[in-house]
Amino acid sequence: MVIAQSAVLAAEFPPSVEDFYLPSILPWGAENNYWFTKITVLVWVAVAAIIVYFLASYRKPQLVPTKKQWLAESIYGFVRNNIAVDMIGPRGVAFAPYLTTLFMFILVNNFFGIVPFVQISPNSHIAFPAILAVISYVMFIYVGVRHHGFVKYFKHALIPPAPWFILPLLIPIEFFSNFLVRPFSLAVRLFANMFAGHMLLLVFTLGGFAMISANVALAPVSVLSWVLTIALTFLEFLVICLQAYVFTVLTASYVQGALADEH
Amino acid sequence: MTGQEPPLGKHGDNGPTPPDSGAGMTAVTYLIAGMLVWGGIGWLVDHYVGTKGVFAGIGAVLGIGLGVYLIVRRLGA
Numbered sequence: 001m002v003i004a005q006s007a008v009l010a011a012e013f014p015p016s017v018e019d020f021y022l023p024s025i026l027p028w029g030a031e032n033n034y035w036f037t038k039i040t041v042l043v044w045v046a047v048a049a050i051i052v053y054f055l056a057s058y059r060k061p062q063l064v065p066t067k068k069q070w071l072a073e074s075i076y077g078f079v080r081n082n083i084a085v086d087m088i089g090p091r092g093v094a095f096a097p098y099l100t101t102l103f104m105f106i107l108v109n110n111f112f113g114i115v116p117f118v119q120i121s122p123n124s125h126i127a128f129p130a131i132l133a134v135i136s137y138v139m140f141i142y143v144g145v146r147h148h149g150f151v152k153y154f155k156h157a158l159i160p161p162a163p164w165f166i167l168p169l170l171i172p173i174e175f176f177s178n179f180l181v182r183p184f185s186l187a188v189r190l191f192a193n194m195f196a197g198h199m200l201l202l203v204f205t206l207g208g209f210a211m212i213s214a215n216v217a218l219a220p221v222s223v224l225s226w227v228l229t230i231a232l233t234f235l236e237f238l239v240i241c242l243q244a245y246v247f248t249v250l251t252a253s254y255v256q257g258a259l260a261d262e263h
Numbered sequence: 264m265t266g267q268e269p270p271l272g273k274h275g276d277n278g279p280t281p282p283d284s285g286a287g288m289t290a291v292t293y294l295i296a297g298m299l300v301w302g303g304i305g306w307l308v309d310h311y312v313g314t315k316g317v318f319a320g321i322g323a324v325l326g327i328g329l330g331v332y333l334i335v336r337r338l339g340a
Contacts (some may be wrong), residue, residue, distance in 0.1 A: 067264075160336050169301075169329050177289075177296035185292070250288065 013210040015202035017138040043122045046108040089250035124194040133187035136251040144258030197236045202230040297330025
């Protein structure tokens, strides 16, 4: 049975993009229907878990916090003090709720990538990082326009302090780097890290099955491959936390840039 | 931790830009953006003029130079 199972698994080696498109749940087993899959379930689970956890921990706030309350406050305090206020300055407190929500949403969704038996992150589909990037993009432009006024904001963002004759050469670069690269790099950085992480774990797991079913003498190499899968899972944990942090910090940094006064 | 006041007064309301507000990322973005924008425009010029990459090369070098200049003006002291 083990051999048969491994043969089935080995048939799927090497893994491809198809492995990210999981079977439809509603309607059950429908072909090429991706409206409600494991990915959808995971996103809803993440949203529900975050909402329930924070509501439950802040329900009856104690002066001497319980463990649950302490953890929730630590998360919020970390994002507020170490990301929002550090990057944006005192005005950053106003952005702390959004940044905390963003941080938690990305962190929990990324974390599904290494939870045993779940092991795929919704963020390995570019749609989710893309929407998050669009939200941050619209927000920092809106914040800048509200703070400076429309004309002054774009003047500030597009026209660097330089002599007039060089400006035609510089403005395209400013436009490209401030308004085109930013949302794109936010989305792609998160998506690519999660996609590559899932792919890496798939290669090492399925590779083990492929080798053992090709030749039983390769069994030790297969075992090594699976041990490496576990090691890589810990590496993934690092990437997961780092990417959630980087996304939040860069969003805060863009807001800071939009609010900055001319100097 | 929420009970604590956030560390106010660290930068002051109109103080200097907070330290390390993504300056590294901005610098790298300017370099790559400079190269891509003017290299890309050069490539388009090549395409229409019929040359085989002279303008793309000139554009890329010019773009890198402009990127460095932008970093100095925007992020320099």
